[in-house]
Amino acid sequence: MSLISIEDLHVHFISRGIDNQLMTAKALNGVSFSVEAGQVMGIVGETGAGKSLTANSILGLLRPPAKIVKGRILFNGEDLRVIDQGSTSIRGKLITLIPQSPKTSLDPTTKIGDQLIRIQVEHGTASGSDAHARALNMLEQVQIPDPLRRMNAWAHELSGGMAQRVLIAASLINSPKLVIADEPTTGLDLTVQAEVLDTLRKLVKSSNMSSIIITHDLGIVAHYCDRMAVMFAGSVVEEGSVVSIFKNPLHPYTQSLIASTPKQIAKNGYKRINKGPPDLYNLGSGCLYKDRCHKAQSICDTAPQLLSLDLGHKTLCHFPGPSTNA
Amino acid sequence: MHNPLIELCDLTKTYPSAGFDKVLAVDHVSLKINSGESVGLVGESGSGKSTIGLLISKLIPVSSGRIYFEGQDITDLSEKKMRSLRSDIQIVFQDPWGSINPRFPIRRTLSEPFILHTDFSSSECDREVKRLADRVQLPQSTLERYPHELSGGQLQRVSIARAIASKPRFLIMDEPTSSLDLSVRAGILELLNDIRRETGLTLLLISHDLDTVELMTERLIVLYLGRVAEMGRTSDVLSNPVHPYTQTLISSNLQPDPNVDLKRIKVNGEIPSPLNAPKGCLFGSRCPLFKADCALKSPPLVELSDSVGKSPNHLAACIRVQDFSFKIL
């Protein structure tokens, strides 16, 4: 049984516009993927694909006007949707989040050490001097120099890279089963980014945790993830092992993403993609990628089936396979 | 020998900070950009790359040093005199939503260069605006829209269109694709390439992304904490980096290909705060090759010998080059 399994998740944003008309943004349209224990899954996609929203759904952080209208989120067999979202037994303990923007995600009015202690006390994992010792240990593990002194530091005294390490420490201190990292390296310098990701990977692998890394950077996925899921307009258009997908991308969107990296452009020239992001308020029926797809035909007006290549490499497309225009 | 189009001599920009300290955002940078060239300026946070862009376009005042445009000293030029030169030097900013007036429809934004620099009638203006939209592949319907109705990619095209409207000789692009989605970036880079080929304009591309500069530029300048660490032909610098910082930077670049073996160079700590800059070589505090004499004085930017540089005009500011102990991997 997978550690976590998302099944056909649909999330809509329902609100009224200024003209009093009901507007529905279909933000997630049948997201399905699973992560095994000890695996690192990368979720790639562009703005509006629904990556952060998926993470928020797993963590139970959806607020109106967002609503789960269909689908299940199974964690160790239990459906997360029926669990009381106010409880602290899952979120923050078994499933934790490393948020974006490290400098603004830390409490500015509490010292770093106290925040790490607080997290343990809240979830009942440790208390008192035990919690203190574990907090110190965690800071050492994320390679914060001079950890004892840093326990008394304030959030604003830390650089971006350090703040991100503290957030990693905070997310791992309760020994969760699943860590979700939402764009963990945004705003970090190139040299710092690699270090932070190395630290995360080392800690996750050493305790057989699972991890979901949300990013738009294919380089990060290529080197730090075992499997990847490519999202477009709120659905997973391709899922598989990183090696398999990079070697043989099946979905036209995945192919265009890979072809858009500067290295590929240098090799193969520019591939023109002119359309903007999909309008979530006005999604058509059938394949959601058909407006941008060079392979689109009339059959694409019906929803594509999930087709498998092998070894868990799946894609949602009527015409998966190598690109027809070289 | 023609004058370089742009020349910076010992350009320095300091910002006052708390107390009597000063932050050296740009530290005695000298470089030349020739007409028709495409030059890349790379660095991480604190490198001063964006500041140099703002200095060259005279959007912020210079602290010391000189800027020459076509041989003319423009450092202390009054705003009034500078205005006539502004049609020749243009800049495109990183954030398309922030750099276009949100209350103007696109047509109005694109008309402005003509209103300011030409005496076209309004119908001539309209015609030019339409032509500009076509040039950057913007559908004519976007002209009546407002910035918040356009996507990032479309807005960046507007930004570029606005910049090339006055037919500038020199275009500065400050991280033109960093805030855009992956699939949109390629289109913008392709557009820039087209424009360069067509007009022969000189391009300064400021970026933190090594792959982008590799694709788009002929010459590369690597900055660290306001100083030039290395410069030379882009292909040379990226395939044969000499300065330890450049080597580190290149090794940290994650290739989107799982089969590429990453040989990461680990350095100590993070980029020091400019207020706390080390003595001598600024990279000294983190450099795996650091020796005592590195901290004595700031290493000069010297041309590399054939055995090291492997091509002319490849310069680096590192004294370990002399004793050939500069290669880390």
Next chain:
Amino acid sequence: MLTKKDSSAIVNCVNYSLGISRRSPTFAVGLLIVVLFLMLALMADVLSPYSPTQSFSYKVLNHPGDQFLFGSDGNGMDVFSRVLHGCRYAFGISIPAGLIMITIGVPLGLVAGYKGGLVDEVLLRILDVLRSFPTIILALAVVAAMGQSLTSMVLVIGVLDSPIFARVVRAEVLALRSSSFVMAAIAMGNPAWRIMFVHILPNAILGVTAQLPMRMAWAVRISATLAFIGVGIQAPTPEWGAMIRQGAEFVITGEWWVALFPGIALMILVLGFNLLGDGLSDLLDPRRRSVGK
């Protein structure tokens, strides 16, 4: 019969009204009140049973009843008609005063905010001085110099409240000055005046729009206050403040209606303006713009 185009236009209107009311009920209520009073002001002649200055010498201080809806005052004039006509004065003062406030305050704030330096410092000091002056004393001085009239009232109020606009605009300009589109405008070759008035002003004006109704509320109140203390408009002009002044004497002797009705009208209109301004700043708040992703 309504044509199809008409009925869809009406449906559209209704939908937008509901939509806006949902976003900001405060705005909807405030707008309703202000528009209602505006209608009353415009139709005062039609709606008043009597002329506001027509005095019935034998019907002085009559209870509200059949003949006088709100009763009659100490001069035998119909309170109802006078309250209705008072609406005209309320708007007649607050609208021009508002215009003066904007005409003085906005350009000052714009220039001070953009230029900075000495110009800014000087302006700030002037604004400080203006603010520390007790309004009433200043009003008295101006009226003494110019004579008691509508014009002097409007001028005093307009000038006294312009610092607020200057401040609001200056704050917006300071924030906008370092944004990239201003940098881009400079890089484009715009002279300073174009940057201030063509580029920055349309963006800075939003803060002002929300302030305006609130300052107009204040204008109505202060003119009533001034009339109450004997400065500005006096009886028999049907201005609410003057009416309250007259009515104050009669409250003790039990003729409550003379002061109460103009007082209530004043209160409701001021409330309406304040709600309108509040609601407007809610609606225009850019943070509320994005829904969903």
